Amino acid sequence: KDILSANRKLAEENKKLFDEHGVRAFDFLGAIGSGKTMIIERLIERLGDKYRIGAITGDVSGNDDYLRLLKYGIEVVNVNTGKECHLDAHLIQHAIEKIDLDSIDLLFIENVGNLVCPADFPLGTEKRVVVISVTEGDDMVRKHPVMFGEADIVVINKIDLAEYVGVNPQIIISDYEKLKSNPMIVKTNAMLGEGIDELISMMEL
């Protein structure tokens, strides 16, 4: 399809731009409500002294996530995708025009909540971090092989709720290990910040 190859080209251009300005960019994907914003909040709290951080929040509509991240005093750009259920490299190319890339070291991009379409649209980031929640069930990886095949790191969030939904996180981990030879997967409770240090070391920050 032309759309996907055009997107890949723009993603390469974004990547070059990040590299030229020494910006390390990360794409946070995952289902609606999995905890993407909260994970990013915890990362900003832990890394804000060490790095200058910027963010892009992607949502179909509204600015809830944008306002949440703005509270941390970092540079944030909000992108509303309207009908599209994913961010693409073109939208990111325009969003980064609004950010002074020389003034940041890290860029956290929160993608639209969806485990399907975003898999086909790389943005030009260093790593793709897929955040799932145990409350979504233990069949996430089996149902979305493309998304998990494209992931660099998988975060199993809301680990504190596993017993209440009858989910064994080990099932998710072994499904993912079947897909990837060298899997990077971490369990977190973003509410209390548990597992965040382990995530930071997987992101090599």
Place this chain on the structure above:
Amino acid sequence: KDILSANRKLAEENKKLFDEHGVRAFDFLGAIGSGKTMIIERLIERLGDKYRIGAITGDVSGNDDYLRLLKYGIEVVNVNTGKECHLDAHLIQHAIEKIDLDSIDLLFIENVGNLVCPADFPLGTEKRVVVISVTEGDDMVRKHPVMFGEADIVVINKIDLAEYVGVNPQIIISDYEKLKSNPMIVKTNAMLGEGIDELISMMEL
């Protein structure tokens, strides 16, 4: 767009077919892991003596939900959408060819987990039931105005977990009441079957 008007035409044809065979069809939508299958399981348990029930399970890939519903001894058809993150009227038209519509009274269709794209693709059902989970946060309605504008009934599921995610269900309810003049909204715990009788009466079953 041609795709959406073509879909509406096919949805009308599906609706006519349901009416001719006296089948009442319901489309269950919602984010990934919100509890759609579990809600349908509870409905089958409560209504299985009163009605002859069939089901269609839509997923990007895999047959987890199909196997879960098959256990109830009802007729089930599985539809894998591949790259598409929604069911459409065309896929349903083919799926119902595999079901003897004269042998069922109710048809439960579980849509692909996604709060964006399915909103634009009516299937020809009597009602669209949108299932959200409190674990997804309290901003669901604000972020997805099109989906909730199209909903006939909204189910706020996993109500037992609200305190653990710091979510007040009342915020979701008042956001929805701002969108709809005559809102039908119900709180459930599908794990224990709480709120299911209220949902059944909203579905007029």
